[in-house]
Amino acid sequence: MTLQENDKPHLWQLMREIRFDPAFTKDEYEFVFEIENKNITLDSGLTSKIDNRRRLMVELENLETIKILETRLPEFGIYPFNIRILQPKFDEIFKSLEEKYNKIMAVEPTQKEENNVKNLITRMKFDSQNGVIRCGEIRPHSFHRGSRGEKPLLKLFRKLWDERRHVINGVERKKGESFSPEALVAQIEVTKEKLNSMIKSINRMLKTRKFPAKIERKNGILLISIEK
Numbered sequence: 496m497t498l499q500e501n502d503k504p505h506l507w508q509l510m511r512e513i514r515f516d517p518a519f520t521k522d523e524y525e526f527v528f529e530i531e532n533k534n535i536t537l538d539s540g541l542t543s544k545i546d547n548r549r550r551l552m553v554e555l556e557n558l559e560t561i562k563i564l565e566t567r568l569p570e571f572g573i574y575p576f577n578i579r580i581l582q583p584k585f586d587e588i589f590k591s592l593e594e595k596y597n598k599i600m601a602v603e604p605t606q607k608e609e610n611n612v613k614n615l616i617t618r619m620k621f622d623s624q625n626g627v628i629r630c631g632e633i634r635p636h637s638f639h640r641g642s643r644g645e646k647p648l649l650k651l652f653r654k655l656w657d658e659r660r661h662v663i664n665g666v667e668r669k670k671g672e673s674f675s676p677e678a679l680v681a682q683i684e685v686t687k688e689k690l691n692s693m694i695k696s697i698n699r700m701l702k703t704r705k706f707p708a709k710i711e712r713k714n715g716i717l718l719i720s721i722e723k
Contacts, residue, residue: 502551507592509551513561514589519580525564526622530574545574552576560585619707619720621656628652630706650683651693655710655718662721673715 513519513528530552534544555561565577619630626638626649638649660671680687694710701708708720 502554503592504596505547506551506554507596509548509555510560510585510589510592513555513578513580525577525579525624527620528576528578530576549574552578558584558588560588618722621652623653623656626653628706633704633706636700636704636706647683647685647689648693648697651679651690652697652718654679654682655716659708659718659720662719664723671717671719673717675715679716 516526516528519526530545530548534542552561552563556563559581562579562581563576564579567575567577619628621628628636638646638652654674658672658674659669660667661669676687676690680690683690685693694712694716698710700706701710707722708718710716710718
C-alpha cells in the first residue's frame, strides 16, 4: 500500500513509541501496547489526534510491520492493543522514517520528551498470557507454568492484576477491587494458609526486584501499582 505523505510524521511518532516501549523486543513476541485517549503534539508542532493514532495502528498492520492480535475496549483513558512485531519489515520502515523525521523532529531531545521516556521506563506491564512482569530496566519476572496447567502463583497474580488499584503521578487511574480471602481460596483452589504464603512470596519478589507494586490486606486483598 502507499502511505500518504501527511501521515508519515504521525506514523514515525507512533513507531517511536512502540520501539521504545519497555516490553518491545525484536523477536516475534506478543505484548500489550497502550495508546492514551488524548491528542499529542509532535516535536514539529503538528497535532496527532487519538482517532488518527488508532487508525495508524491498522495502517502499521497493513504495512506488515505489526500483527494486531487483539484490541480491547478502552479503560480509564487507555486503548490496549495486543500486538506482535513483524521483522524485518518493522525495522525497515522505522529506519526509512527515521532518516527523514529524526532530523526534523528530534535533533535534540526536549525536556518533555525526556520525561516521557522516563515515564515509559517506569511503567509496569504484565503479560497475562505468558505470565511475565516487565518494568523498564528491571529484570523481568516470570511466573513459570506447571506441567499440568497454571501454577497457583500465576493464577493469583493475574486475578489481582486485573482488579488492581492503579495510581500515576498521584492520580488514581483505576480504583481497583479487593477480594476476600475466602473468595480467593475458592477461586484459586488453595488453603488459606497457602494463600497467605503466596501473598508473602509475591510481595517479597515485588520488593526485591523493585517493581512499583504491592499487595495490601486492608479491607480485603488488593494489588496496588503506584507509578510516576
